[in-house]
Amino acid sequence: MSLIRTEIQQLMSKHKGYAPVRTCISCGARNNKKKMIRLVLDDDGFVVRDVDGKGRGRGAYVCPDIACLRAVPKGNKLSRVFRKNGLIRIHPDLNV
Numbered sequence: 001m002s003l004i005r006t007e008i009q010q011l012m013s014k015h016k017g018y019a020p021v022r023t024c025i026s027c028g029a030r031n032n033k034k035k036m037i038r039l040v041l042d043d044d045g046f047v048v049r050d051v052d053g054k055g056r057g058r059g060a061y062v063c064p065d066i067a068c069l070r071a072v073p074k075g076n077k078l079s080r081v082f083r084k085n086g087l088i089r090i091h092p093d094l095n096v
């Protein structure tokens, strides 16, 4: 029983692309979703960090890197990322 479980785990870890991967909206690097910072839109149209993973709606991801947080695109590109028209602003807390 436990032997089978181990075999399944080995198979899964060998399977390429098993870990969910997301693309950084700033630099385009692809990384494990768990290592990325998730960004969401709050009710006021501000891009904020999805700290507890409970943010609703469509999320975007950036590298856990201050350079990428500062380089988050603005304006139309951001509207495309979040598939939302209208004014999207980056919350002041995001660009540390």
Ligand SMILES: [Zn+2]
Pocket (backbone or CB within 6 Å): 024, 025, 026, 027, 028, 029, 062, 063, 065, 068
């Ligand atoms: Zn990045």
